[in-house]
Amino acid sequence: MGFVYLLECSFWVIIKKIYMPVILPEVSKQIRSEDIREVIEKNFVSIMPVWAPLQLAWVNKVYRTFHDYEKFMIIMHLLMNTFETYSKNFVKLNYDEYFDQNEVEVKIINVMEISKSLNIAKETARRKINELEEIGAIKRIDKKIIVDRKTWTSIKPDETIKRMTRFLSTLSNMCVNEGIILEPISSESLTKTSKEYFSFVWKLYYEMQMPMLLGFKKVYGDLESFHVHGICLVNHALNSKKNDNSEMSKEFYLEKYFFADEKDFSGINAMSISEITGIPRATVIRKLNRLLKEKFLKIDEKKHYSLTGFHAKKILSVQKNTLDNLSNLAARIYNLSLMKDN
DSSP states (O other): OEEEEEEEETTEEEEEEEEOOOOOOOGGGOOOHHHHHHHHHHTHHHHHHHHHHHHHHHHHHHHHHHTOHHHHHHHHHHHHHHHHHHHHTTOOOOHHHHHTOSEEEEOOOOHHHHHHHHTOOHHHHHHHHHHHHHTTSEEEETTEEEEEGGGSSOOSOHHHHHHHHHHHHHHHHHHHHTTSSSSOOOHHHHHHHHHHTHHHHHHHHHHHHHHHHHHHHHHHSSHHHHHHHHHHHHHHHHHHHTSOOTTSOHHHHHHHHTSOSOOSSOOBOHHHHHHHHOOOHHHHHHHHHHHHHTTSEEEOTTOOEEEOSTTHHHHHHHHHHHHHHHHHHHHHHHHHHHHHHO
């Protein structure tokens, strides 16, 4: 910032600009992702009932966009590459600048590379790319590949940003209690930062979510099964939220609410799972039967489904990686918000 004043000398006007000193960020005071990760681990019991529904809401949106997870992941993969190109070339687009344009140019589509990156069979990847072209979501114009966002509904992630920044604001309160941050950061401030640095923030967001989808696909065999099981997990998380668990250890909390054989609250039925996810009931029932057979779930006399203690190690391994990426996302956004406000 600076100001200008004029010096008059005969018929010459001399313009002199005086600059105020630039205040550089104090590198030693930056928030580290490792510190955020420790806060998450220490407050796991309080965070889990908030974090799990947040992730579920996003997965619901992923499915409802094309009623096909892999088509969404292909679009996501192409946009991630574009965000990476922006970042490498120091291009920063805010929310309005990014969404003012319905069409986004992406790099040339390589079916083999998409197949390998997303763990999709080559011919399946080719077929889904062709289907995306048929509905106009992907266009080939001369030598350019275009993603046309106006071909699907709810393209703007307003609700996702609101949910994410509310969560990050809550997490910032925990960071204050642990001495990582001096004062809480409001969700309004975090939303403003996320939208101002949208192309950078959404690159980080996708870098958190894509490995999560790929990791759980490997655990469950397909994303429909993950989604159905995720509903049962969130049902348990919401039930656990009704109790005061603040003094529980992470291990005891997981044992009591997620991986124990006996539960003191009911599960959830197939119809409710279908209504929440948007997945057809017949598909839900087929996936539930598979999850029962593989001991991911159990069923009671009321046909309510709940979690078992099997496969906990594999599920928690993917969750750990996701929370590591969440810590990186949180630290970067916190630092952006704090530097911007100073």
